[in-house]
């Protein structure tokens with residue numbers, strides 16, 4: 495949750511770039527709806543968890559990102575610096591889509607309701623969130639439809655790279671767990 499708070503603050507910055515380079519108002523509204531989920535819906539639950547650790551977003555400002563988190567942030571910033579919205583979309587979408595996919599699977603496991611992270615799971619497993627993910631994906635398909643095969647391949651590689659950075663972010667939690675085990 496702490497590393498995620500750092501990640502999400504930087505993730506939100508990417509939308510500043512995307513909105514600036516958007517072609518249409520509809521496009522701005524789509525980016526805004528993605529940012530709105532991260533910054534409002536998701537943040538509400540996130541702040542509740544931080545509270546359980548006696549922390550607020552002000553405390554997060556003093557904590558450094560772990561390497562896996564920093565790598566992911568650097569990658570998104572690098573892509574955003576090109577100022578091309580098709581590329582930015584490929585870098586930001588795995589964050590939104592993978593959570594819908596993973597948390598819907600998790601929510602279907604009966605014992606998940608006993609998890610201390612149930613509120614977090616529930617939000618991301620939500621039907622409305624899945625519908626929004628479909629809308630964002632359809633927008634990306636539409637935006638990229640007329641591109642050359644080579645360009646599509648380049649964009650698919652960005653999507654894949656961002657997805658692998660998501661995976662590394664998940665694994666980061668287990669790395670710390672192992673380090674704690676080893677320290678015992």
Ligand SMILES: Cc1ncc(CN)c(N)n1
Nearest residue numbers: 498501532589590593663
């Ligand atoms: C690393 C990461 N990826 C995705 C999400 C879901 N928005 C998240 N909160 N954090």
